[in-house]
Amino acid sequence: MSTRWYPLYQRGNPQLRIFLPNFWLKLVRPSVPQPPNVVEFIVSTEMTRIDIKNYLEKIYNVPVVNVRTRIAMGKTHQDKLKGYITKDDDYKVAYVTLPREHAFKFPDIFPKMDREEKDKKSLEEAKEGYKKYIERSKDRPGAPGWFSF
Secondary structure, three states: OOOOOHHHHOOOOOOOOOOOOOEEEEEEEEOOOOOEEHHHHHHHHOOOOOHHHHHHHHOOOOOOOOOEEEEEEOEEEEOOOOOOEEEOOOEEEEEEOOOOOOOOOOOOOOOOOOHHHHHHHHHHHHHHHHHHHHHOOOOOOOOOOOOOO
């Protein structure tokens, strides 16, 4: 994690000073089914419940009723060749409850096509490709349909 230090003062012209906090939030799909007004975030481990609530209310203007947090343990991996064990960093999961009239739904970025429609489309593409192949190779010796006795 990179720390953002407040820039040191240097003599000369006035400097642009911007304060960037070390806090971050990542919106994730819920690991278990949740009510529509509960949103799951992975947050910086230094953030408290009050920090999360203020962050969402002040920056994103999202009304927050309640915040619950838990610290999830990172996964452990064993190297297949050398046998040593490594562990991913722990992370904090925050469950933010919105008011009842607010409901969050993930946007459907990739709409799922109907199975039959998808199969029909791929069959048509295969037919077109085969027609182009036959058209290209009908005059070539050794192509299907070319016989020499």
